[in-house]
Amino acid sequence: LLIIRILGLGGWIRSEDYKRSPESFASRLVARTANPRFRGREERGERGVQRDEKMSRERGRRAVLLPPQETIDKLEKMANAGNFYEAQQMYKSITARYAAAERYDDTLDILQSGASVQLKNGQVICGAELAVLFVETLVKGKIPCSEETLGRCGGGDLNLAPKGLLKTLHPLVEFDGLGEMVGIESVSFLGARWREELGYDRIRKIYMEFPQISMPQQLGDDDDMQKLSEALVAAKTRVESCSSFLKAAIKWSAEFGPHKYGSPEIHVMLAEYIYSQSPELDMSKVSICFVRGNNPEKFASTLVNFMGKCYPGEDDLAIARAVLMDANKLMDELKRQLQLNQLDLPDSDLMQFIGYLLQTLERDALPLFRILRQKYKPSIDRESLFDELLDEIAEKYFGVRRRGGLQGMFGDIFKMMGGEAMA
Template sequence: MSRERAKRVTLAPVQEVTCGAELAVMFVEILVKGKYSYDDDTLDRIRKIYKKFPRIPVPQHLDLAEDDDMQRLSEALGAAKIRVEGCSSFLKAAIKWSIEFGAHRNGSPELHDMLADYIYSESPELDMAKVSYHFVRGKNPKKFASTLVNFMGKCYPGEDDLAIARAVLMYLSLGNLGDANVLMDDTKKQVQSREVDFPRSELMQFINYLLQTVQRDALPLFSMLRQRYKLSIDRDPIFDELLDEVAVKFYGVRRRNSMPGMFGEFFKMMSGDS
């Protein structure tokens, strides 16, 4: 097969995905215009459309010194990006519809779980912050724990504890202590059955102490922990903002402004509003 013909064969599925994604978004637009209420039947129709989005593994064991293999990899990564963008556009539109027409104020948890799973499994350039944003608005912390353990097995050194800490802090920033604890407990259990080490760092010490502290009326201890582990918290600029929101949810500390600065911009970016 010639290179030009191979390229045409590769582009055909990409065009199908693009057209399919556009039709999927149009379906959500019909739901909005028709003011269809959020219910199990409509959610099931969205789920069936979601399952039509393909999952195609990136080619492995390629010789990147060969032009043909480099071309194959480049085309595969480009196609994966298009799939993720298409599915994300569809599910983000569906989440906004669900907010407006009867689901949870953060949107349908089921739709958030779908989007988190697809972004994680299909993204050529994985952004765990986006994955976490949607998982914490879902209802499956054990699935999230499995995803984190999988990520820990292939991430760069020093990213594993950041990913776990970010996930826990995101749950807590929503006031969801229960799922934060489930996530931590299940992550610790799952690493024991896999060839992955649970990170041992000062940041993980802080997260363990924090989970115990927010169960008590202990604002001074909360503030002391933030000061004691400041260097670890400063490893990710969003952590301070998330902790400010934790203080609001668990201790009634008032913010000077509603979702200011980086925190507001971060969540706009994750939800696709910017």
């Protein structure tokens, strides 16, 4: 009977026939479904289903949705009352309806509010889930990666800035009788400060809501060890949750923005959070994020901080890795901050190699570069990544083509053959 109803044959064959003779019923059922008249009805039924689905989608778009601010206030009240799970499900279902109606701006507002509310209440997993949905909505709505989306006002027109505020942003700014600004060398600098003062939005605001909690340093009895274990689990959850959000944002910014590897600002956010919150710190990941970022000052200060708490032998590795990844301004900034903190660069062969390497790159001296790689090979071999980075430097600065897999293999074979012939 279920098959009859699914196929829509209830009016064609009586169910009593099945009770009398199942075999006869089955043969008649096959004959009926092979009838051209039935196939025509079936095709019309499929078209009807498609038409109904289309009408359903259109009704969904025309469905009356509450004003977004009313929805935000209602769900925020629910979450703040401790009903986190119920609020989470409501955030997801309601924003799905807004997105189906292609009201992406309202969807983003609700998701941003929901992520912030959940994170403020310590619900890291829930907040991160809504934050990722926020990024997915950016992708679905094809929202471009702009300064406004990342957190800065796109315009930043100085003519709209209050004169009192401009005075606080730069103490040397003055105005003549016509109201024109005078007395500062860089109007562009002031414009950047003004755009920043207008407030960080969207991605930056959500990121700032992720908890940043220091790990306990002093351990005593078993209770302290239990607290440490719980803190490690919580820290790992925070890092994974925030990283999933920021990595999704980087992917979106690479697709809809001008930067091949994604927004430099988001890379810096990710580097900061991994460094400050990760219970198992991987400085290579931190360095990669900073290199793809746009804040060498922050990168240098992070390295200085790392030097004060790392194990012996890790400080020069971290500095060498960072400089080999991005030598631009980093070494000078690092030396400046070390001087401010009354610290010195590590005294090691690896640091000597880095110093000579930077001088070699300034002189465009390929033979000297090769001599340095050979002389300091034991120090370079301390980390496998160094050889790959040096190959990239050789290609970028000296035009040396990197060997592919087969080329490298045959080159090694020829070297062996040549050595045997000479012997």
